[in-house]
Amino acid sequence: MDASLVQILNAPASFNNGIGVISDPAMSDPGATFRPVLSLVRESPETRYYSAMLSRGCPKSCSFCSVRLGFPFHRKALLSDIDALFKPLEGSPKRVHVNFEDDNLALDFDYLERTIDILDFYTGGNFGISMENGLDFTALDREKLSFLKSRNITQLNISFVSSNTSVLAENKRRYSPEDFSMVARAASSLSIPVTAYLIAGLPDEKFQSIDKGLEFLAGLPVLIGISPFYAVPHSSGFADESMFDRISPNFCKGTSFYPWNECTTDELIRVFIKARALNVERRVASERHGQVSLEFT
Numbered sequence: 001m002d003a004s005l006v007q008i009l010n011a012p013a014s015f016n017n018g019i020g021v022i023s024d025p026a027m028s029d030p031g032a033t034f035r036p037v038l039s040l041v042r043e044s045p046e047t048r049y050y051s052a053m054l055s056r057g058c059p060k061s062c063s064f065c066s067v068r069l070g071f072p073f074h075r076k077a078l079l080s081d082i083d084a085l086f087k088p089l090e091g092s093p094k095r096v097h098v099n100f101e102d103d104n105l106a107l108d109f110d111y112l113e114r115t116i117d118i119l120d121f122y123t124g125g126n127f128g129i130s131m132e133n134g135l136d137f138t139a140l141d142r143e144k145l146s147f148l149k150s151r152n153i154t155q156l157n158i159s160f161v162s163s164n165t166s167v168l169a170e171n172k173r174r175y176s177p178e179d180f181s182m183v184a185r186a187a188s189s190l191s192i193p194v195t196a197y198l199i200a201g202l203p204d205e206k207f208q209s210i211d212k213g214l215e216f217l218a219g220l221p222v223l224i225g226i227s228p229f230y231a232v233p234h235s236s237g238f239a240d241e242s243m244f245d246r247i248s249p250n251f252c253k254g255t256s257f258y259p260w261n262e263c264t265t266d267e268l269i270r271v272f273i274k275a276r277a278l279n280v281e282r283r284v285a286s287e288r289h290g291q292v293s294l295e296f297t
């Protein structure tokens with residue numbers, strides 16, 4: 001039976017407590033394309049800000065990531081559907097800014113270029129772009145960053161995860177901190193502000209190791225974002241659903257700083273506070289030197 005989320009929440013017992021609920025009928029079909037979404041989020045006197053989703057799922061399989069639980073296959077929108085999506089932007093009286101949300105678009109850079117070309121066409125070049133959660137830095141290099149700069153990217157949010165190579169390998173992240181450093185420095189040299197995300201509380205990573213990651217990022221021209229680790233049923237290492245019956249669902253979100261693994265709540269909060277303090281110090285220093293690469297957004 002098809003039902004809206006509101007109907008399910010109002011009568012969960014009628015839907016077997018959620019078992020069998022499918023949010024997207026095509027999500028279990030690896031051959032299906034994704035129907036893209038564009039929503040107006042806010043508006044300033046000069047700019048209309050949109051959020052776009054062009055794909056779901058991800059071809060990678062980082063152990064800590066829950067994306068594959070909701071979207072087991074990587075599905076992208078057809079370029080013809082993206083064309084139809086952006087067409088209504090034609091003749092916009094204001095500049096258009098599109099943030100691509102949770103789309104790992106850099107993995108297929110030709111697709112990303114063609115997507116931006118479509119946006120350029122319908123906005124007459126009066127556009128900006130940003131990408132939240134999902135841009136894989138290992139797919140970027142100086143040439144690609146230069147392209148993104150030339151196409152008005154305003155902010156790069158990239159996931160560093162950890163400076164501990166064993167933790168990275170355990171989580172199927174095959175790169176070194178130096179690889180990350182190269183991309184962050186290249187972006188900064190092109191005046192693209194970078195926020196680098198460190199995950200706090202991964203399995204087998206203790207406070208001292210996370211702190212080393214913070215110090216590593218403090219040496220780069222980036223703002224530091226903290227993503228506290230959280231588990232959901234069937235996250236890697238958390239297959240036992242019964243433990244989730246014993247805790248509040250509120251703990252299954254990053255802002256709870258729940259001690260899922262080696263770190264205590266106190267340690268996780270200390271990491272968060274230290275990252276914020278480092279950002280403020282570096283913002284002050286950056287303003288003093290007239291740099292633009294450490295802007296808060």
Ligand code: SF4
Nearest residue numbers: 058060061062065067
């Ligand atoms: S690259 Fe990002 S979205 Fe893909 S599996 Fe890893 S963390 Fe998840």
